[in-house]
Amino acid sequence: MRQGLRMRLDDICKEYDNQPVLHNIDLSIEPGEFVAIVGRSGGGKSTLLRLVSGLESASSGKIVFDETEHSGIHHDIRVLFQESRILPWKTVEDNVLLGMEKPDRRRAKEVLTQVGLESKGESWPHTLSGGQRQRVALARALVAAPKMLLLDEPLGALDALTKLEMQRLIEDMWKIHQFTVLIVTHDIQEAVTLADRVILIEHGMIAMDMRIPLDRPRVKDTQFLYYENTILERFFAPTVEQHSLDFIKSGTLSASATAT
Numbered sequence: 001m002r003q004g005l006r007m008r009l010d011d012i013c014k015e016y017d018n019q020p021v022l023h024n025i026d027l028s029i030e031p032g033e034f035v036a037i038v039g040r041s042g043g044g045k046s047t048l049l050r051l052v053s054g055l056e057s058a059s060s061g062k063i064v065f066d067e068t069e070h071s072g073i074h075h076d077i078r079v080l081f082q083e084s085r086i087l088p089w090k091t092v093e094d095n096v097l098l099g100m101e102k103p104d105r106r107r108a109k110e111v112l113t114q115v116g117l118e119s120k121g122e123s124w125p126h127t128l129s130g131g132q133r134q135r136v137a138l139a140r141a142l143v144a145a146p147k148m149l150l151l152d153e154p155l156g157a158l159d160a161l162t163k164l165e166m167q168r169l170i171e172d173m174w175k176i177h178q179f180t181v182l183i184v185t186h187d188i189q190e191a192v193t194l195a196d197r198v199i200l201i202e203h204g205m206i207a208m209d210m211r212i213p214l215d216r217p218r219v220k221d222t223q224f225l226y227y228e229n230t231i232l233e234r235f236f237a238p239t240v241e242q243h244s245l246d247f248i249k250s251g252t253l254s255a256s257a258t259a260t
């Protein structure tokens with residue numbers, strides 16, 4: 001059994017056109033840990049994921065995998081995006097084979113079976129549902145036996161039921177393959193359902209790093225709600241402070257504060 005990748009970010013900064021987007025990020029992730037990144041739109045979540053994936057480079061700081069500093073694409077890391085990015089002119093199985101350095105049809109079939117698409121190998125992508133296309137993308141990522149999986153809002157475009165099925169599948173695959181997972185999601189419930197640890201990114205900084213020590217599979221009991229609410233409270237805290245400041249300054253509540 002391959003072990004997940006250990007990752008450390010040391011003082012990572014990222015700027016676009018001299019505008020800082022990530023500020024001095026320090027983060028350590030253990031092999032096989034399942035970590036969710038949440039936060040407001042524009043906070044820098046996807047940028048962080050792109051830096052870890054090697055698709056972009058940091059302005060300064062170090063990325064270390066298994067004690068070795070690294071830059072660029074890492075061959076043990078695979079990324080899944082919101083859109084499946086599968087090629088419409090290739091069959092499902094041929095799309096999966098794209099994930100391998102040395103094509104191995106037996107292995108592709110094995111992974112398609114794991115994601116519940118054993119009967120779809122010869123199908124064309126346009127005949128699949130959105131959820132099935134994401135399963136193909138997951139199979140293409142898994143076929144290379146990655147040691148780390150990066151997920152950027154992979155379930156954001158799916159309906160509620162398909163989303164639950166995919167969450168379960170991702171959790172099952174993580175249990176079987178034991179890779180490290182970093183998932184960006186807007187959905188706090190999804191983060192608490194899946195992750196060992198939830199990291200909140202606000203204005204390019206880590207505003208919260210919380211462990212979720214709940215048994216799996218997770219059920220929405222009072223403990224679950226406690227973690228979900230704690231994250232939500234922290235999520236909205238800056239807005240509340242801003243409203244208080246507005247109130248102190250003007251003596252009246254702003255329209256946005258009274259609306260919430």
Ligand SMILES: Nc1ncnc2c1ncn2[C@@H]1O[C@H](COP(=O)(O)OP(=O)(O)OP(=O)(O)O)[C@@H](O)[C@H]1O
Pocket residue numbers: 016017021039040041042043044045046047048
């Ligand atoms: N290639 C780029 N060039 C210039 N600015 C960028 C680029 N990519 C991202 N940004 C800016 O960096 C900031 C963070 O973007 P990022 O996509 O990482 O945020 P996010 O938290 O993932 O947002 P969302 O939840 O909406 O996807 C934003 O202000 C965005 O406009």
